[in-house]
Amino acid sequence: MNKKKTFALPYVVWMVIFTVVPLLLILFYAFVHRTDTGALVFTTEYIESALSGSSMSVLLLSLEYALITTVLCFLLAYPAALFLWQLKSRIGSIVNLLFMLPMWMNFLLRTYAWRALLDTSGPINRILQLLGFPAQQLLYTEGAVIFGLVYNFLPFMLLPIYTSFTKIDKSYIQAAEDLGANKRQTLIHIIFPLTKSGIITGITMVFMPAVTTFVISRLLGGSQTMMFGDLLENQFMLLKDWNTGSALAVVMMVLMLLSMALVRKSDDGVMPGGM
Amino acid sequence: MDKQRLVLLKNVCKEFDGVEVLSNINLYIRKNEFLTLLGPSGCGKTTLLRLLGGFETPTSGDILFDGKSIINTPPYKRQLNTVFQRYALFPHYNVFDNVAFGLKIKKLPKAEIRQKVQDKLKLVGLSDYENRTIDTLSGGQQQRVAIARALVNEPALLLLDEPLGALDLKFRKEMQLELKRMQKQLGITFVYVTHDQEEALSMSDTIAVMDNGRIQQIGTPVMIYNEPINSFVADFIGESNILYGIMKEDYVAHFSGRDFRCLDRGYNNNEPVVVVVRPEDIKLVPPTDNTINGVVTSIVFMGVHYEIRLKGDDGFEWLIQSIHSAEVGSRLGIHLDPDDIHIMDRSQYDTAEYLEIKQ
Ligand SMILES: Nc1ncnc2c1ncn2[C@@H]1O[C@H](COP(=O)(O)OP(=O)(O)O)[C@@H](O)[C@H]1O
């Protein structure tokens, strides 16, 4: 027993140094004010300023982008996973690989590539012009940001959903058909509930990181679209205001925990047999 | 005769990747028949059942249901239900919702669904399990849920793929009787797959013995038992003594011209039955008034035991396995204890002349 615990030790040390300590530091900076005399006092002023109108509107925008991204990723990934699942296993794994291939490249590189593609003098606009359309402002728009987010996060939605598909025993499908369910009814009553855990994982893996994205929005959205991640970064790196920055981080973490709990709750809430 | 045929398979062949798994299957299934597909593992029983269920299409040949070809009919439009070999119960539904699935798909009124599901759960002895999730059930309980889930739809044809495989012996016997009773009572045609010859013999109206993707012999249990068409069937079914008799009352069977105490009950008084006595259960004794008497006609030493044939006074030839020898031509008596006597239903086709399908 004790031996097993020793094996976990490196991980525990890692966790303490890189997760627990930073978390405590963030809480410290967010709630503790150092007076001019060097005394430490508890304060909520940083939290209050983090909850101010302007930062809240940035947060809301981030949540909105993240939500749209999550929904779009789901709408793209679910049918794709369904399609992959129905392919013969060999072909399926090849197509799956094609979906995953872009992931092997760093997302910054890919995002930079999209800057070039979306540029007013980039290939997309040139094709549009060849077809007789006027050049479009594609870069530095909300659309570009959301596109970039969807593009980058799609694999994180696809993979868990596809995995949950591959775990479905095909005999369940046959049993449903045997009991009179057509393709649509089988999808709704059997396949969808059986892939729910994959959907939840996908949502968590897309929504949470999407809220805090900062580089994608800056590269593709310019200064028009500041996301919460950008705000955080500015607070720390530009303004060097660690206290307000930490307070913003705390607000965000609370929000994330809440939304996680909400997702979990809705998972339990859908009773079996609620058809 | 033709009108009674619910299902007709004509020259059905099935190949997987060029390998023939079923070859030239010709078979009809009559309304209300209990037909068993009996054969060793891998002989194609499940494949044949899946062809009926619509999960496979025949490579060649045709399948008619109520006179109409169904090979292009998807499973959900077929008027039959399946009890799958590995149950395939929906893991995200509880017992009630599993059983209710087919009825909910048909959009029956809620109250009616509740009533029917409860009836069927009662039938399989799982009334108190409505709200249990599937993973909390034992293998046997899951099988019974699967049976209830299929039966509740009141299909014209029920396909069962080794449905009692996971049950222990005692419970299997109980469920065999129960299934047979349900089949009679509900008037549903059963196609039952098993590799257990005893199960096949005790439940079926008709047995199709399969080997290597072919139907070797079709007939009533008595016919298969007494006149195996080839050595495979003879070997697979095993040799036994099987004769017609009458169940006089509970625990009393009448055959070979006299009454015997037995362990079976639940038949009507004087109901015609089939009596099975295993060769190794027979004790040879000096003839008395209380034994079946006859003359030893042959004796062969089989290494461990002697195989003795004894022609009874009523003309029936008994097969006996004994570790004691006997003399050809000597007069001996057969003694049977109550637990040596196995009573089985007489097939509804035992009296009628059995019609082989002819092209
Ligand atoms: N989908 C399939 N693909 C390839 N071969 C199969 C498939 N299904 C069954 N078989 C083969 O067909 C033969 C008969 O199988 P099956 O019908 O399951 O036999 P049984 O139910 O009598 O044990 C076996 O040799 C099996 O390997």
Ligand SMILES: [Mg+2]
């Ligand atoms: Mg099988």
